[in-house]
Amino acid sequence: MIEIGVSNLAKAFGADKIFENITFDIKTKDKIGLIGRNGIGKTTLMRILAGCEDYQAGQVNRRKGLTIGYLEQIPSCDDGDTVLDVLNEAFSELNEIAIQMKKYEKSFDNLNDNDLKNAVDKYSLLHEQYEALGGYDINEKLGRILTGLKISDDLQKRKFNLLSGGEKTRVILGKILLEEPELLLLDEPSNHLDIKSVEWLEEYLISYVGTIVIVSHDRYFLDRVVNKIIEIEPDCAQIYYGGYSKYAAEKELRFLQAMKEYNSQQKKIKKMEEQIQRYRIWGEMRDSDKMYKRAKELEKRLEKIDRINKPVFDKKAAKFQISNTERTGKEVIKVTEIKKAFGNNKLFDDVSFTLYYKDSLCLLGENGSGKSTILKIIMNETSPDSGEVRIGAKVKIGYLPQEVVFDRENISIIDYFSYHYGISLSDARRELAKLSFVDEDVYKIIDDLSGGEKSRLKLGMLIYEDVNTLMLDEPTNHLDIESREMLEESLIKFEGTLLFVSHDRYFVDRIATCIGEIENKRFSIYRFNYEGYKQEKQKNEVSYQEAMTSSQEVNCSGKKAFDKEKEEKRAREKLKRDLARLEGNIIEAEKKVAELENILNTDSSEWDISEYNNKYNEYTQLKDSIEYMYAELYKLSEEVEND
Structure with a gap:
């Protein structure tokens, strides 16, 4: 059955065409991911589907009686309404039935036989309706949503109108899920959720019996939840079956x-x-x-030949090109036993880790666990309550905070870029085009930019600068999928060290070589990518459960032996993984050295001296790096053999 049929839809704002010739059907039990580059009109299309936005041409036909829940809308509420009041509005029909049932119950003692029979019959109908609509499951449903979206007891009591935008979105998402509409329209539902809540939402939507349309840049989320992808282009909609990877x-x-x-x-x-x-x-x-x-x-x-237009593999995404720079020493950042609390709210205890050259460490943890605070402590923007941070030799850090600010925000993007780097306006325009600031965009005043545009500009400038260590706080926020992929490719090629915070699991899995997790105010390091980290967590949980069971049967010394054996096994596995990774890095580096040798051996009279020096510096740095890696390889090989 077709829930909504869209045919030749066109939308424009004044003279600016957003899209045209958009045609697709939303069928019962479809779980659709709606994707497209930023500015293509995904949110506008969702508003049209929800009946909140008009359009210039085409048709949108909704099934009669279709119930729709639309996340993007944040309703205005009475000033006195708490979060729990707003959530309970999802049960307004059931609550009204319950009120009528109570009225009948109170009237039974005062009615004669005929009136009593009529009242009992009406009460029975109401009772059947209440039961059929799930009235007796209200507390269970509400508890499930409160737990999954981490709407705490404290948050439930707060006034809805006083919440932040992210908190309001989370509450309205909960309300929509409680309403269980036939069609869910969710615009970036994983925003403002930590990874555990996103994983809970995935499971909820996978088992949801209705139809779903989701706008999301979270590729991991799309892979798990949707069975169809609709990509919006300026002049058509392309339909694909399966998740994001397919x-x-x-x-x-x-x-x-x-x-x-x-x-x-x-x-x-x-x-x-x-x-x-x-x-x-x-x-x-x-x-x-x-x-x-x-x-x-x-x-x-x-x-008479109907000519085929040359296909274009659309890549109108920001191109983050990283410059080569001076390498650091082996130890880049050393954090030793730092603690931090704000008043009575303790964030973490004894965070210790060493960030080595070419590490890519992702900090994970629930919202509010202190991930961003660790970055701020390293950048000396806030002080730890105890502990210390040491920055290694030759380390040049580029830092992207969540809230991006510029030292001059009252001038245009192009003037700022030109002034900041001392380059011509034409050179600035060329560099800004790589960050998807083109045509008239370059004349936008920085203060008027959206949060996403500011992040994109700042991120591009960081990578453009002469830094060898990047610290990034949610770098994929506001980036469309293609820009995320371009950023990933750039960071994979980055010859420096990374420390970042991200909820984008696809991004984390591609970029991170190790995970630092804050859980229950304690910090742990996992020398794996995201998938390896998840597997290790599962193994640890199984081992913990087995150890708890066996501890009832064995003495304390047995448990210590078990723990020691487990730790030794983990260390052996890590050594083997590190050895394999190092061998691969050496092979790649030696290939690059061979390429550079061929280039440098060409007739030097053909070279620009600056270009030749850059190539020669890259060559010598690679040779030094290979020498260092062979020393590490020898040390690791001995450890593996002696184990």
Whole structure:
């Protein structure tokens, strides 16, 4: 059954066209991921689907009686309404039935036989309706949502109108889920949720019996939840079946097929054009009307060909290009036993870790656990209650906070970029285009930029600068999927060290070489990427449960032996992983050295001296790096052999 049918939809704001020729169906039990680059109109389309926005052309047909829950809307509430009041509005129909049932219950003692019978009959109907609508499951449903979205007892009592935007969004998401509409329209539902809450929401939506349309840049989330992807382009909607990974693979296949068809047609056209030219030449040489006639016939056939436009693999995303810079020593940042509390709110105890050269450490933990505070302590923006932070030799840090500010915000982007780096306006425009600031965008005043635009500008500037260590607090916030992928590719190639906070699990899995987790105010390091970290956590949980069970049967010394054996096994596995990773890094580095040697051995008279020096510096740094890695390889090999 079709819940909503969209046909040839077009939307514009004044003279600015947003999209056109958008056609697709939302069918019962579809779980659709709506994607597209920033500014393409995804939120506008969701508002149209919800009936909150008009459009210039096309049709939107909704099934009669369809109930829709739309996350984007934040309703105005009475000043006295608490969070719990707002959540209970989801049960307004059930609450009204309960009130009527109580009225009948109170009236039974005062009615005669006939009136009593009528009242009992009406009461029975209300009772059946109340039960059918899940009235007796209210507390269970409410408890499930409160726990999953981490709406604490304290938050439940607070006035809704006094909440932050993120808190309001979380509460309204809970209210919509409690209402259980036939169609859920969710615009970035994982925003403002920590990873555990996002994972809970995934499980909830996977088992949801209704239809769902989700706008999200969270590729992990899309892979787990949706069974169809609709990509919005300026002049059409492309439909793909499966999650995000299947979409990405299918999109590339479609592009390759379209390019094959385009090239085939171009060959055919070229052949026909050459044949036409030959017929004309032969006609002139022989003064032959027959040849001229053949040429004209072929020209008419050529004109009738429905020409295929050259396919473009759309990459209108920010291009974050990282410059080579001076490398640091082995120890980049050393954090020793830092503690932090704000009043009675203790964030963490005894956080200790060492960030080594080329590490990529992601800090994970629930919202409010202190991840951003650790970055601020390292940057000396706040002080720890105890402990110390030491920055290594030659370390140059580029820092992206969650709340981005610039020292001059009353000038245009292009003027700021030109002034900040001492480059010409034309050079500044070229660099800004890599960050998707093009045409008139470069003249926007910085103070007028959205949070996402400020983050994109700051991130691009950090990477443009001469830094060898990046500290990034939620770097993928406000970036569309293509820009996230471009950032990932740049960070993977980054020849420096990374320390970052992110809730984007896909990003974390690609970038992180190790995980630092704050859990129950304690800090732990896992030398894995995100998937490895999850597996290790699961193993630890199983081991913990097994140890708890066996502890009832064995003495204390047995438990110590168990723990020691487990720790030794974990250490052995880590050594082997580190060894394999190091061998791979050496192979890649030696390939690069060989390439540079070939380049540097070409005729030096053809070189620009600055370009030659850059290549030579890169070559010497790589040689030093390889020497260091071989020393590490020898040390690790001995440890593995002696284990």
